[in-house]
Amino acid sequence: MKQSLAHAAGPHQLRLPIFPTPLRSGAGFKPEHLPGILGDDRKVGFFEVHAENYMGQGGAPHVALERLRRDYPIFLHGVAMSIGGAGPLDAEHLARFKAVVKRYEPQVISEHLAWSSHDTTFYNDLLPVPYNRSVLDRVVDHIDQLQETMGRTMLLENPSSYVAFNGSTMSETDFIREITRRTGCGLLLDINNVFVSATNHRYSPEQYLADFPMEQVREIHLAGHATEADDENAPLLIDAHDRPVSAAVWQLFDTVIARRGVVPTLIEWDNDVPDWPVLKAEADAADAILARYATQAHPELRNAG
Numbered sequence: 010m011k012q013s014l015a016h017a018a019g020p021h022q023l024r025l026p027i028f029p030t031p032l033r034s035g036a037g038f039k040p041e042h043l044p045g046i047l048g049d050d051r052k053v054g055f056f057e058v059h060a061e062n063y064m065g066q067g068g069a070p071h072v073a074l075e076r077l078r079r080d081y082p083i084f085l086h087g088v089a090m091s092i093g094g095a096g097p098l099d100a101e102h103l104a105r106f107k108a109v110v111k112r113y114e115p116q117v118i119s120e121h122l123a124w125s126s127h128d129t130t131f132y133n134d135l136l137p138v139p140y141n142r143s144v145l146d147r148v149v150d151h152i153d154q155l156q157e158t159m160g161r162t163m164l165l166e167n168p169s170s171y172v173a174f175n176g177s178t179m180s181e182t183d184f185i186r187e188i189t190r191r192t193g194c195g196l197l198l199d200i201n202n203v204f205v206s207a208t209n210h211r212y213s214p215e216q217y218l219a220d221f222p223m224e225q226v227r228e229i230h231l232a233g234h235a236t237e238a239d240d241e242n243a244p245l246l247i248d249a250h251d252r253p254v255s256a257a258v259w260q261l262f263d264t265v266i267a268r269r270g271v272v273p274t275l276i277e278w279d280n281d282v283p284d285w286p287v288l289k290a291e292a293d294a295a296d297a298i299l300a301r302y303a304t305q306a307h308p309e310l311r312n313a314g
Contacts, residue, residue: 034295045285085115139174
């Protein structure tokens with residue numbers, strides 16, 4: 010049962026419900042889906058939004074999200090903090106991010122292991138970093154700063170990658186493990202990113218996942234990828250977020266949940282966005298896998314509800 014929390018009066022402060030952790034599937038929120046969501050009797054577990062879309066003061070995006078926040082937990086996902094960037098975190102961007110956190114009280118905040126800005130220039134891509142001690146120290150400092158500013162723990166998402174660095178002296182899993190040890194942050198495991206990177210760099214996604222610090226995973230992302238070809242006509246996967254989750258990624262998800270247990274799982278679909286029933290069907294497929302492992306762990310749930 011959700012409980013209400015009253016806030017001090019202010020121009021953008023709402024009376025927001027508090028929800029339990031949604032051990033179910035969720036979907037990335039698109040405002041055009043709001044009528045379908047509100048008219049759907051079978052709710053998803055939560056919605057996730059990109060923080061940068063809500064850094065303005067008002068307008069239609071806020072009207073839609075404020076309506077959604079009455080009925081659902083919200084997860085806040087940043088895409089432009091540049092955690093892996095060479096320079097300091099942008100103080101203005103941090104302040105805007107914090108304002109969104111205060112306004113909507115998301116259950117989870119997350120960011121990417123990537124860089125996306127240099128000086129005053131912001132890029133549309135999440136760019137990779139080499140895995141070595143100097144970059145590790147920088148990433149740790151940035152995560153510490155973000156968590157101290159927000160007053161809460163963040164989740165860090167593993168990247169999709171298309172190039173490798175000669176300057177890397179650590180594996181990606183060791184690099185991520187050390188980040189969690191030093192900062193206390195949790196992890197957002199993007200399984201499509203694992204499959205994309207493994208295919209592009211010719212390694213086993215199963216082996217990567219076997220070495221991943223699964224005990225720190227607090228959320229999972231699933232998405233679709235596009236298949237292209239590189240200069241040698243070998244498969245080159247692109248983390249496109251523009252189609253259903255692939256069969257291979259569903260299988261990896263099943264394996265991960267069998268090992269990790271049930272955690273909130275998001276379907277990402279950000280380009281060529283379909284109608285709500287299509288996106289909802291993907292979330293339902295994830296929910297079916299989560300429910301199967303939930304009832305295996307807790308047989309008493311089989312007859313619940």
